[in-house]
Amino acid sequence: MSERIRLEKTSSPKAKPDFNKLGFGNHFTDHMFIMDYTEGKGWHDPRIVPYQNLCLDPATMVFHYGQAIFEGLKAYKAVDGRILLFRPEQNMRRINISNERMCIPPIDEGFAVEAVKELVKVDKDWIPDAEGTSLYIRPFIIATDPYLGVRPSLTYQFIIILSPVGAYYPEGINPVKIYVETNYVRAVKGGVGYAKTPGNYAASLKAQVEAHEKGYTQVLWLDGVERKYIEEVGTMNVFFKIAGEVITPALQGSILPGITRDSTIQLLKSWNVPVTERRISIEEVYEAHKKGLLEEVFGTGTAAVISPVGELNWNENIITVNEGKTGELSAKIYETITGIQYGRIEDKFSWTMEVK
Numbered sequence: 001m002s003e004r005i006r007l008e009k010t011s012s013p014k015a016k017p018d019f020n021k022l023g024f025g026n027h028f029t030d031h032m033f034i035m036d037y038t039e040g041k042g043w044h045d046p047r048i049v050p051y052q053n054l055c056l057d058p059a060t061m062v063f064h065y066g067q068a069i070f071e072g073l074k075a076y077k078a079v080d081g082r083i084l085l086f087r088p089e090q091n092m093r094r095i096n097i098s099n100e101r102m103c104i105p106p107i108d109e110g111f112a113v114e115a116v117k118e119l120v121k122v123d124k125d126w127i128p129d130a131e132g133t134s135l136y137i138r139p140f141i142i143a144t145d146p147y148l149g150v151r152p153s154l155t156y157q158f159i160i161i162l163s164p165v166g167a168y169y170p171e172g173i174n175p176v177k178i179y180v181e182t183n184y185v186r187a188v189k190g191g192v193g194y195a196k197t198p199g200n201y202a203a204s205l206k207a208q209v210e211a212h213e214k215g216y217t218q219v220l221w222l223d224g225v226e227r228k229y230i231e232e233v234g235t236m237n238v239f240f241k242i243a244g245e246v247i248t249p250a251l252q253g254s255i256l257p258g259i260t261r262d263s264t265i266q267l268l269k270s271w272n273v274p275v276t277e278r279r280i281s282i283e284e285v286y287e288a289h290k291k292g293l294l295e296e297v298f299g300t301g302t303a304a305v306i307s308p309v310g311e312l313n314w315n316e317n318i319i320t321v322n323e324g325k326t327g328e329l330s331a332k333i334y335e336t337i338t339g340i341q342y343g344r345i346e347d348k349f350s351w352t353m354e355v356k
């Protein structure tokens with residue numbers, strides 16, 4: 001894919017929102033990237049056009065059978081004014097892993113990174129620069145055949161939209177209360193849990209709503225077969241620090257392989273903190289707590305980076321983690337990853353990519 005990206009600039013730029021009251025996913029920039037796929041022709045006609053509605057036939061396959069994938073990453077305004085992306089090639093790698101599972105044709109990963117850079121450059125005035133804010137980047141692919149039979153589509157659209165977002169922790173990083181879900185499951189081995197595909201999120205809504213009603217921020221998912229082994233927390237990967245060792249569930253097909261998860265593991269290794277990827281049961285976590293060995297619990301993901309867990313409720317057995325406060329290691333990982341993202345500390349891992 002070496003085709004040039006055509007640029008059609010908007011003639012009526014929108015008024016910018018108040019950058020102090022952004023929230024998450026509420027505002028969209030002036031432009032979007034689109035590229036089409038047609039069987040036999042491949043991916044073609046990459047273009048950056050004014051942000052606009054899609055016009056799709058009601059029979060379009062994605063509406064009926066959910067053949068689609070998405071990604072999420074951010075552009076950061078560094079302290080020295082540079083625009084930085086964090087490991088974008090990993091997101092594009094993951095698009096192709098999700099595509100493969102969903103029978104969507106692969107994209108050119110390098111070209112997709114270029115498309116993100118071009119689009120961010122066109123809308124660079126939309127990158128907020130207050131502490132903790134960023135420009136959220138949402139690439140996604142949808143099946144576009146107007147057809148009601150169940151089969152892979154023969155046409156697709158790859159689209160990228162941008163959304164300026166506020167700080168995830170405007171009042172400082174704060175531990176959350178998590179409900180251990182023993183009724184609903186998110187994914188099973190052999191299913192689509194490792195793919196970033198919309199159906200996984202539709203399937204998770206009911207558990208999330210019920211947890212909210214009980215006063216919890218998110219659910220902790222257990223494995224779909226035995227309801228015993230820990231998988232993820234909400235839409236984040238999860239880590240437990242027990243007696244000095246950091247443990248995270250191993251990737252075995254039902255867990256989303258997070259880029260923040262991978263970065264966290266690499267950081268811990270570089271600090272010589274023991275870190276293990278293995279099966280871990282909810283029972284083991286409660287046992288460790290009983291013995292006074294459960295030191296920290298935290299989630300990892302692009303949106304929050306690190307989300308400390310202060311309380312767990314498993315079948316109405318409630319435990320408090322680290323007195324409900326953010327753990328020392330959780331805070332150090334948060335400071336390090338965000339420090340690299342905003343160019344405050346040296347990027348020893350070459351994780352950032354400048355947009356220029």
Ligand SMILES: *Cc1c(COP(=O)(O)O)cnc(C)c1O
Nearest residue numbers: 235236237256258259260301302
């Ligand atoms: C996106 C996502 C994550 C986190 O992945 P990052 O690459 O770290 O943002 C974790 N779990 C689920 C279910 C996700 O969708």
